[in-house]
Amino acid sequence: MLDIEVIEDPAVAAVALDPIRARLLAQLAEPASAAALAQRVGLTRQKVNYHLRTLESHGLVEVAGERRHGGLTERLLVASAATYAVSPGALGSAGADDPARAADRLSAAYLVALAGRAVREVGALARRARRGDRRLATLALDTEVRFRSAADRAAFADELTRAVAALVSKYHDGAVADGRSYRLLVAAHPVPAEDGPSREGPAVGATFAAAQTNAAAQPDPAPDPQTEEPR
Structure with missing residues (x-):
């Protein structure tokens, strides 16, 4: 079972x-078997079987095993992934918004377009990596910060922008032929x-350490077209 499957096909998304x-x-x-599922969800076994066949035909469930009851063989099915996410690309041109078209870089629309692009691209790269039996090297940071005032928020944004720009200038090398290009989204x-502020305070240090460990565990051979973004 995959940890997560990003659904790109509109037909699979509809299912x-x-x-x-x-x-x-x-x-x-x-x-679980169709009979067990029928009891859990309160539907007839025939109706559950119909929906399971549809899910299986679209690759959303797979056979996990079989068991025999007398002269009958019962199939056990399992979801193909622990979690599913529908890519904006499943909506075709209506869902594939280009962040470059956003006039206001501080708008919610721009942020949503960036997040949608990340889902589309990382989902596609993860599928290529699985086909090549490789792991996809990624880095993710997640934390919370509570500002005392709008002025502090603006100062934080300015300092963060300068820090990221300095790091990119330090490590970016556009001339190297076999380098790997990464998108950085902040x-x-x-x-x-409804979520409320974190009771435990920010944990970006622990998150970053875990991300560093994950990245360090990935070998960095010559670029692999199965896991690299197009240049």
Whole structure:
């Protein structure tokens, strides 16, 4: 089972987003039979079988094993991934917004376009990496910061921009022939009110250390077209 599958195909997205099939996928984190699922979700076995066949034909569930009851053989199915995400690309041109078209770089629309591009690109790269039996080297930082005032927020944004620009200038080498190009996305948005502020305070140090360990564990051979972004 994959940790996460980014769905790019519109037909697969439509299947996964169907309410009944979404419920069945959620129940298939562990292998189960159609009969067991029918009891859990309160549907007939025939209806569950119909939806399971549709999910299986689109690669969203797979056979995990079989067991026999008397003269009958019962198939056990499991979801193909622990989590699914639908790429904006599944909406075609309506969902493939280009961040470069955004006039306001401080707008929510620009941030959403950047996030959508990250989902599309990382999802595609992860699929290529799996086909080549390779791991995709990535780096992610996640933390929270609570500002005393709008002035502090503006000062933080200015200092962060200068720090990132300095690091990019230090490490970027556009002339090297066999280097690897990476996108760096830095974003900030308010924490949703229902989530509330973190009780434990920011943990960016631990997050960054874990990310460094993950990146260091990845070999860095010559560029692999299966896991590299187009240049």
